[in-house]
Amino acid sequence: MTVLLYTLGVLFFVLAILVSIGLHELGHLVPARAFGGKVTQYFVGFGPTVWSKQVGETEYGVKAVPLGGYVKIVGMLPPGADDLAEPAGHDELGRPVHRVRKSNTGMFTQLISDARAAEWELVGPEDTDRLFYRMAWWKKVIVMAGGPTVNIAIALAIFATIFATYGNPADQRTVGTQIAEVSACVLPYDESDRACEAADPTAPAAEAGLRPGDVVTSFNGTEVTDWPQLQGLIRDNSSGAAELTWTRDGEPMSGTTDTTVQARPGTGEDVDPARLTEVGFLGVSPVVEPTTGGLVYTLGEMGEMTVQTAEALVMLPARVFDVGQAILGLEERDPESPVSVVGGGRIAGETASTDLIPGTDKLVFLFLLVAGFNFFIGALNLVPLLPLDGGHIAGALYEAGRRGVARLRRRPDPGYADVAKMLPVAYVVAGALLVMGVVLIIGDIVVPLSAFPD
Template identity: 35%
Template sequence: MLAYIIGIVLFALGICVSVALHEAGHMVTAKAFGMKVRRYFVGFGPTVFSWRRGETEYGLKWIPLGGFCDIAGMTALDEVTPDEAPRAMWRFKTWKRTVVMSAGSITHFILGFVVLYLMALTMGLPNPAAAAPTRPVLDSTSCARSAATKEQVQAQANTACPAGAPAPAAEAGLRAGDKVLAVGGKPVSTWDDMLAAVQATSGRTVFEVQRGAEQLWLVVDVPKVKRWTPSGTKEVGMIGASPKQLPLTVQYGPVSAIGATLGFTGSMFAETAQRLVQFPERIPAVVTAIFGGERDPNTPVSVVGASRLGGEAVEQGIWILFFLLLASLNFFIGVFNLLPLLPLDGGHIAVVWYERVRDWIRGLRGKAAGGPVDYTKLSGITMALVLVGGAVTLLTVTADIVNPIRLQ
């Protein structure tokens, strides 16, 4: 239980640091372009302490859930003092405002990449090839013996063969590292293909095998034995061989880790985009889970649910999953925040570029620039999106409390 609680705290702390750095990304880029940054605080609520350095007040608030960066004149409606007016954010060039508003998401992307890169150097990254169907390559040979129950099958995997037990694969000359190409003239491409072909045959059977640069044809005398299968105990062919398993993770050096991390980051971005597209259609399943239905592991989770999973990962010693969850959440927050919806940063970026394109078109028509967008006209849409976002957050948090997704 202690490890579980520590995991939850560590994961929640990681999220808080990520969001605080998100706001720091806005602050650093705004200051670099000469915009006036009034305040940068970590957390919300009453102030614990603060200090002023130059024109910016820095501080910590009691509720450690993210933070905020107050940039003068983010929109033309924001009140600014006479000395702030020339440096109001809305007066700056489009590309500079875009950089500042996207800096938060970019910070999340950098954090996710750094987490994955450090994983690649230390504990390794998940091996994509390990998730593919197992190749028909032998890792070892053993004997063919009956097993009437699942427990017997599991026990035999950890015990040596009894003296005199038939070992068809070894007796026919099959070795570790051999790749089976065909069984009885039937081509096989995966271990499951080979297993099905072997179980369906008996007696002297020709195995076409690739051994290094050689191609061999070995005759295996396949016996019939009684074996437990998920569909019941059956009499099947068996040769006594185990598949060569690929490592679940791959560790890299400092240079090779860069390419591996970039590739893995790309796959995580693709998965994040897919989850965002599927997000609306999975909300009904969240509601069902709240009222006692089985929780679909593919339904959205809140920060609460992600922290619980992080706690379970630490409790079970699966640190690689803990850091993968942290990197994945950073990518998700970064991509989600760039959606062209107010009040997200992506919504503000969309407004900025609308102004830019609109003024370009007006210029082609010989008209003057149209000026900043009136955000009051967008307040209704913004409030609707805030309410929808709040409702979704409430649903996911509730589901993560009453019916959370758990590690198997």
Template identity: 40%
Template sequence: MSMTSILLTILGIAIFVVGLLFSIAWHELGHLSTAKLFGIRVPQYMVGFGPTIWSRKKGDTEYGIKAIPAGGYIRMIGMFPPGADGRVEARSTSPWRSMIEDARSAAFEELEEGDEKRLFYTRKPWKRVIVMFAGPFMNLILAVAIFLGVAMTFGFQTQTTDVAGVQKCVISQSEKRETCKESDPVSPAQAAGLKVGDKIVAFNGQKIDEWSVLSDRIRDTIGPATITVQRDGQEKTLHAVLKKNAVLKKDSDGEVIPGKYVSAGYLGFAAQTEIVPLSFGDSVVRMGDMIENGVDSIIALPSKIPALWDAAFSDGERAADSPVGVVGAARIGGEVMNLDVPAQNQVAMMLFVLATFNLSLFLFNMLPLLPLDGGHIAGALWEALRRNVARIFKRPDPGPFDVAKLMPVAYVVAGVFICFTLLVLVADVVNPVKIS
């Protein structure tokens, strides 16, 4: 690796780290602003973990940056209510009970005179939901803003109806070879006289201006077909006989599914690709697809652990859709800066990585599990449900839901997350996801 490549890699990593810190600070700002709006005292607002490298106190909040840029937090007074006996801390020989009371005690650290009216748990459930949801929501706002900005000003690589190459023979895509054999039949495109540079404008007499429509029409046709092309400024009609072939299967969004094949009509040419800015409507649709794919990825995480383990500790191939951690994303940032593409492409790709990271933060934090934000949201919603049911049936108010009782579960969840994070870290170091 040359010195220039090393410097570009370092620059890419540095840019990602700055974007990461901003995303974390932006997330915590959502919690901080809404907590202060509802009169909750917040002693600390920190970006990062570990030793504090800079801090400054303004009002009753200490703002600071810590050494490890892997997260952040705000500390709110009274995250958990006192115990059933009204005490903040109770002694117990049970390790599970100790976890609960330690968490309860920590929630009341730095309690000052007048804080009785500024405790988190004393706020109405809907206010607590807003405070905990505000953090992930800030990441969602940032992801949407970046994505729409990139989509509408720069665009995405899109297949067109222009011909970039013509296949000489019919080869099943499942064979994964490019060289023709003598036994392979001539491709319909080659036999019809399709040439590189042609622009397909109609198929069987029907006008075509989108690759997805043309692709579906070709797949649905086996036998004679007419193909109208623009060549040298003139329209020319070609006659082809499409053959049945094994081609990659498409999902409901029209995207091909790697490794899965179906029998369909086959013409035999490669479509030209170009970067095309999207309209606002198309950008919103693409953003919706991105969110849907993100949700599917979160659900599929457990199923990807075996392949991730093989990639980290054996000869397993690292899949392109494999989970990536902070280290892996930083490496991707370094690779982007080394790509032999225009600077605007690099900027767009870096912004897209940042948008994807923020969307992941939103989706992950919305899981209804402690210690994630979604766990506190679920607790507040459960409390609101209990109190409303009690009011309807004229029963005594059950009081605040004691989320602290779920801390043993939170420790187990945190342990699972830590193990998963370490596994991703090892895979990102020894067998990283690469881009091209």
């Protein structure tokens, strides 16, 4: 049964990611067609074609490696300035037809020239008014932003639904002054995960007779109504006796401790006594539940996620390097390190098959995992570097700005932005993303992260 649940968890995650990729590409295809663009291919995956079908002018299909997808929009790269200046001929309506030279001098110019040539091999005279580079800048922005917008919309829909019903597991709130757990003893704070031993002093809460489920009503004569208030009273009572009242199953009860002891300092070598603060310790933890909220709450949480994701993207190369170090056995893998879709599938499988959490919580976690991946994919694709969608968006905005400045200065129209000149950068970025993806996949196989670490 465990193996079956694990497999179902992995399949759920993989299918959800494939659907997300497909919807991402639809986010490009639909507006491109709406604006008159010509889309010749729509594929989910990369590598060898597993299945495809021609429908009209577009070939739809699935490829063998499900790590992305693409749509082919004709005319993404404009011809070079020299080619535009000298048309190779005219079509039947008298419009100029431009061809692109297949050779040039210099490594980068050769690369750009070859890319233009490959792009324009599929362009016919009838496509002149349907080329992507000829679209208005705002249409280009909508087409290229459509994909990542779909991913972010998927994340928003999942987050909003879960936060409004189940609540946000990452934003826990206390439930009044109800007790969830009572410590049996007082442990050094850096040994809190070990069992109590005979030499460990009894926790004051256990001494007073408190049990899980009790609701504390007063502390040393002060009525308490919420956990932060109770926590403050406990912390400030580091050397005095504690008199408590509480209710258990609706019945009022009371108890006394000789003292609320100070939490003992840690015993590890890395403990810095100068940074420790001695506070009162009772030995109770509160009942908590996920905070619920509507669309405004969800948007606020996603705003914080945006900041965190931006920071993660900046640090991504360094964190992937650390994963590489872990693969080589030079250091332990950070539990907070990034994971690939392989790692995501593993975490989904472990979540689905564990007995540590109930079924509803499993389903919530799986959907949140899918939402998190969609949000990250959307944010990554908005980075303003080719070959990412954000690179094309940046090119369109640059074109709009340059033309706007020319109009204000009453200068001639500078024409379309030539994103082909950024192809060397695109190849470097693509190579870096490929290397980081491979490192993360290897890391998720060799030094995998677990959904439930020991």
